[in-house]
Amino acid sequence: MSAAATGSTALLRLDKVVKRFKTGAGTVHALDGVSFFIRRGETLGLVGESGCGKSTAARLVMDLYQPTSGTVYFDGEDIAQADKAAKKARRARLQMVFQDPYSSLNPRNRVGRTLEEPLIIHARGARKERHERVAWLLERVGLKADAAERYPHEFSGGQRQRIGIARALALRPDLIVCDEAVSALDVSIRAQILNLLLDLRQDYQVAYLFISHDLAIVRHMSDRVAVMYLGKIVELASRDDLWRQPRHPYTRALMAAIPCVHPGRKRKEPLPLQGDPPSPLNPPPGCRFQSRCPFTEARCREEEPPLQARADEHWVACHRAE
Amino acid sequence: MGEFLAVRGLRTWFHTRGGVARAVDDVSLDVRAGGTLALVGESGSGKSVTACSILRLINEPGRIEAGEIRFKGVDLLKLDDRGIRHIRGNRVAMIFQEPLSAFNPVQTVGAQIVEAIRLHRCVSRREAYARVVDLLEQVGIPSPAERAREFPHRLSGGMRQRAMIALALACEPELLIADEPTTALDVTTQAQILRLLKTLQTAKGMGLLLITHDLGVVAEIADRAAVMYAGRIVEEGPVSDLFTRPSHPYTEGLLASVAIDDLPPGARLPEIPGMVPSLLAMPKGCAFADRCPRASRDAGCFADSPAFAPVAKEHRVACFQARLAPVYPLRVEKNDAASDAAPALLPPADENVMAVA
Amino acid sequence: MYLALLKELLRNRSAAAGLILLAVVIFAAALGRVWFAGDPWEMSAMPMIWPGQDMENPLGTDVMGRDMATGLVSGARVSLLIGLSSTLIAALAGITAGALGGFYRGWIDAFLMRVTEIFQTVPQFVLAVVLVAIFKPSVATVTFAIGIVSWPPTARLVRSEFLLLREQEFVLAAHTLGMGDFRLIVTQILPNALPPVIVMAALNIATAIQTEAALSFLGLGDPNVMSWGTIIGNGREQVVDAWYICGLPGIAIVIIVLAFNLLGEGLNDALNPHLKER
Numbered sequence: 001m002s003a004a005a006t007g008s009t010a011l012l013r014l015d016k017v018v019k020r021f022k023t024g025a026g027t028v029h030a031l032d033g034v035s036f037f038i039r040r041g042e043t044l045g046l047v048g049e050s051g052c053g054k055s056t057a058a059r060l061v062m063d064l065y066q067p068t069s070g071t072v073y074f075d076g077e078d079i080a081q082a083d084k085a086a087k088k089a090r091r092a093r094l095q096m097v098f099q100d101p102y103s104s105l106n107p108r109n110r111v112g113r114t115l116e117e118p119l120i121i122h123a124r125g126a127r128k129e130r131h132e133r134v135a136w137l138l139e140r141v142g143l144k145a146d147a148a149e150r151y152p153h154e155f156s157g158g159q160r161q162r163i164g165i166a167r168a169l170a171l172r173p174d175l176i177v178c179d180e181a182v183s184a185l186d187v188s189i190r191a192q193i194l195n196l197l198l199d200l201r202q203d204y205q206v207a208y209l210f211i212s213h214d215l216a217i218v219r220h221m222s223d224r225v226a227v228m229y230l231g232k233i234v235e236l237a238s239r240d241d242l243w244r245q246p247r248h249p250y251t252r253a254l255m256a257a258i259p260c261v262h263p264g265r266k267r268k269e270p271l272p273l274q275g276d277p278p279s280p281l282n283p284p285p286g287c288r289f290q291s292r293c294p295f296t297e298a299r300c301r302e303e304e305p306p307l308q309a310r311a312d313e314h315w316v317a318c319h320r321a322e
Numbered sequence: 323m324g325e326f327l328a329v330r331g332l333r334t335w336f337h338t339r340g341g342v343a344r345a346v347d348d349v350s351l352d353v354r355a356g357g358t359l360a361l362v363g364e365s366g367s368g369k370s371v372t373a374c375s376i377l378r379l380i381n382e383p384g385r386i387e388a389g390e391i392r393f394k395g396v397d398l399l400k401l402d403d404r405g406i407r408h409i410r411g412n413r414v415a416m417i418f419q420e421p422l423s424a425f426n427p428v429q430t431v432g433a434q435i436v437e438a439i440r441l442h443r444c445v446s447r448r449e450a451y452a453r454v455v456d457l458l459e460q461v462g463i464p465s466p467a468e469r470a471r472e473f474p475h476r477l478s479g480g481m482r483q484r485a486m487i488a489l490a491l492a493c494e495p496e497l498l499i500a501d502e503p504t505t506a507l508d509v510t511t512q513a514q515i516l517r518l519l520k521t522l523q524t525a526k527g528m529g530l531l532l533i534t535h536d537l538g539v540v541a542e543i544a545d546r547a548a549v550m551y552a553g554r555i556v557e558e559g560p561v562s563d564l565f566t567r568p569s570h571p572y573t574e575g576l577l578a579s580v581a582i583d584d585l586p587p588g589a590r591l592p593e594i595p596g597m598v599p600s601l602l603a604m605p606k607g608c609a610f611a612d613r614c615p616r617a618s619r620d621a622g623c624f625a626d627s628p629a630f631a632p633v634a635k636e637h638r639v640a641c642f643q644a645r646l647a648p649v650y651p652l653r654v655e656k657n658d659a660a661s662d663a664a665p666a667l668l669p670p671a672d673e674n675v676m677a678v679a
Numbered sequence: 680m681y682l683a684l685l686k687e688l689l690r691n692r693s694a695a696a697g698l699i700l701l702a703v704v705i706f707a708a709a710l711g712r713v714w715f716a717g718d719p720w721e722m723s724a725m726p727m728i729w730p731g732q733d734m735e736n737p738l739g740t741d742v743m744g745r746d747m748a749t750g751l752v753s754g755a756r757v758s759l760l761i762g763l764s765s766t767l768i769a770a771l772a773g774i775t776a777g778a779l780g781g782f783y784r785g786w787i788d789a790f791l792m793r794v795t796e797i798f799q800t801v802p803q804f805v806l807a808v809v810l811v812a813i814f815k816p817s818v819a820t821v822t823f824a825i826g827i828v829s830w831p832p833t834a835r836l837v838r839s840e841f842l843l844l845r846e847q848e849f850v851l852a853a854h855t856l857g858m859g860d861f862r863l864i865v866t867q868i869l870p871n872a873l874p875p876v877i878v879m880a881a882l883n884i885a886t887a888i889q890t891e892a893a894l895s896f897l898g899l900g901d902p903n904v905m906s907w908g909t910i911i912g913n914g915r916e917q918v919v920d921a922w923y924i925c926g927l928p929g930i931a932i933v934i935i936v937l938a939f940n941l942l943g944e945g946l947n948d949a950l951n952p953h954l955k956e957r
Binding site: 059062063064087088091092094095096098099100103104105106107108117118121122164167171 | 847848849850851852853854855856857858867870871
Binding site: 050157158186187188190191192198199215217219220221222240253254256257258259261277 | 364365478479480481508509510511512513514516535536537538539541542565575576577579580581582583585587588589590591592593594595597598
């Protein structure tokens with residue numbers, strides 16, 4: 001029944017992960033019982049609006065945060081239990097591409113140094129081999145070899161994101177977490193970066209956890225998609241299932257909100273949703289979505305709908321879903 | 323009806339230590355009375371500088387070097403400081419991308435709108451306050467009287483953007499300049515704000531100049547669009563025409579790279595190779611030539627800057643090769659995308675928001 | 680990189696002025712070592728010879744007949760030495776405390792910040808006087824005392840920089856690569872946190888020189904060295920009859936403090952090019 005149960009052989013598995021932050025204003029319920037898995041070589045898309053907890057999920061996976069409760073498994077092992085050496089070994093297999101191409105590179109290090117860093121930390125190769133590897137990485141992400149001698153500020157946003165991808169690729173990881181990796185980029189550059197990520201997946205069978213607020217991009221990149229709302233997964237299904245038959249009203253609203261570039265076929269639906277997402281400081285009782293859902297019933301205000309399988313590999317957390 | 327806003331030959335240059343950056347170079351555009359012009363471009367294309375130039379909000383090292391900005395026949399560039407202050411916020415208002423930084427954090431939202439009203443209108447504080455509540459209601463803020471007493475940070479992102487729209491509308495401007503009004507918002511909120519802008523514009527008969535990088539937003543609310551690239555307008559025309567028959571290769575490329583749902587998932591996306599040239603090192607000839615699939619030496623793409631010329635009714639383009647057929651023909655489908663979009667299950671919007679006029 | 684910084688500094692008006700003033704002071708001090716190499720304490724001539732009266736003592740003599748020029752040159756050395764080394768102590772202590780607090784947060788941070796607060800609640804100068812009084816006044820103890828009282832602002836600055844930088848994605852990236860804490864602090868965060876610290880250090884030198892002068896003025900300086908504060912302290916009784924005894928070292932202090940302040944301001948501009956462009 002649980003989404004996690006099916007994925008016991010998965011590369012990455014989150015099991016009922018809860019993450020709360022204590023702040024001056026109260027406790028932020030960033031993640032509230034999130035379970036999902038990613039198979040080897042697979043891309044899972046994680047989509048949701050700001051504050052839904054998708055970036056927190058990324059940081060938990062990267063072991064930058066410790067979960068309040070619940071477990072993150074990588075390759076079957078609980079990452080919290082690992083000893084120092086195992087942790088370091090895992091870091092080599094698990095890499096991340098960050099959102100902001102301007103803050104994700106150390107401004108005081110030459111690009112070559114930034115790319116060599118992972119190889120030094122994990123003692124891969126002698127100096128000469130490392131330099132060869134750096135040259136290869138630069139070429140692989142479409143940059144000239146002389147980029148190694150330059151500083152990040154000499155590059156455009158798109159080029160910096162290529163450098164960030166090269167860094168993530170340096171150790172040939174099994175999983176790359178892409179946290180809004182293209183949302184800071186201009187449209188004409190975005191396509192270049194998405195294509196690069198697609199190529200790398202094809203060539204190295206790397207798995208992605210692809211996080212974005214843009215459903216159209218998530219759909220394009222992912223094999224399966226998880227939709228998050230206020231710290232919970234509300235729907236998780238294969239890309240085609242989700243697109244053909246979205247079962248959660250929030251998923252439908254997200255789809256309806258994608259602006260359409262064809263003036264000939266403007267969307268007909270009225271406003272997809274009213275208001276803003278509630279604050280994760282005090283999520284509404286019952287179903288998290290009840291305050292904005294057009295179909296809210298008495299039951300939704302009292303009882304929290306569990307994430308249940310409604311079809312093969314299609315999980316939905318809604319009382320009304322059939 | 324005469325011309326409303328007419329920008330002619332605008333040049334706004336930035337004199338940096340690295341040289342002169344021609345952020346806006348010979349830009350001409352028109353916003354018609356009651357019409358919406360979208361100024362589309364990527365970061366650094368000069369679209370925001372153009373917008374700020376209209377209200378003369380350009381700071382050192384930037385300078386407006388040449389051009390005319392005629393607003394209802396008056397050249398805004400020739401006005402004295404007093405004159406332009408009378409225009410700003412009063413007859414021409416502006417809204418920005420980040421609503422939180424547009425408000426003073428230590429004053430309530432209501433007090434700031436009162437201030438804006440009293441800057442241009444001789445009304446008592448009490449009258450102004452009544453108007454504030456009315457405005458907040460118009461932009462769809464629930465319980466407006468209470469929200470007016472809130473501090474900006476207490477409002478959510480969408481509410482803040484609504485409050486900023488209310489602030490901009492305070493003096494019933496004739497022209498509204500919206501600089502990326504929805505970029506900082508979540509997708510579901512974005513749709514609400516766009517709709518609000520459109521409704522208010524129709525109700526009040528305002529001209530709207532919308533600055534955006536998002537072609538989806540353009541398709542949604544603009545009737546005409548101008549595409550900017552590296553400080554120049556490369557193509558301009560009615561949205562329906564521009565989006566279905568783009569003539570400039572850059573416009574085509576942009577449209578193709580966002581039409582992501584037309585492709586099979588996982589397929590390579592059409593991309594525009596290369597990147598925008600630095601404003602400090604502009605190539606000779608057409609600025610797009612280096613990235614252009616159609617650029618040719620024979621046509622003069624690498625030698626001269628192409629002039630702006632009509633290709634269809636009200637549709638002009640600055641390209642030597644504009645006559646060629648589009649590289650990426652976009653299909654206009656009759657079935658209204660219903661096949662792949664979500665079923666229309668949601669109830670109609672709360673329409674009292676729109677009851678403005 | 681450093682060459683570029685120097686170029687940047689020379690282009691900046693206030694930094695260039697500061698550097699020139701500083702160069703003049705250092706040059707004068709170095710040249711003076713050769714010309715006025717004598718013992719500054721030696722009563723070599725008549726007391727209270729006005730500057731310019733006698734070419735043997737071009738800047739005159741003080742109440743005890745000691746050569747002013749020799750004293751000023753010695754004072755320059757003492758001021759620069761104490762200013763620089765006490766700032767170095769303050770910077771090292773401040774960086775260490777700030778880096779640890781800002782990086783690890785939690786109880787380490789709470790503890791270190793309480794300590795800095797204790798230092799900050801006691802007036803700096805009073806604390807310096809007490810410290811020097813407890814230990815025997817000497818160049819070393821004065822340096823140490825000034826260093827100890829001036830580290831808290833640096834610690835606070837470094838801590839706030841660390842708190843910001845720690846959340847930057849390039850630091851997270853280095854962390855996810857498996858980099859250890861020490862390397863993370865030293866190779867990733869610290870180089871990015873340094874520019875404002877350098878600016879603060881330049882201003883700190885100026886303050887330290889003033890503090891040293893004040894201590895010496897009160898007779899709490901090293902009794903074996905002649906510093907500007909000592910000269911002023913010795914001349915204060917005769918300020919009406921022979922103002923130059925207080926005035927010349929006073930002008931010297933003003934020049935050197937101004938030099939470091941200008942330099943600090945220029946460094947601030949040069950190290951924050953992002954503020955200037957656009």
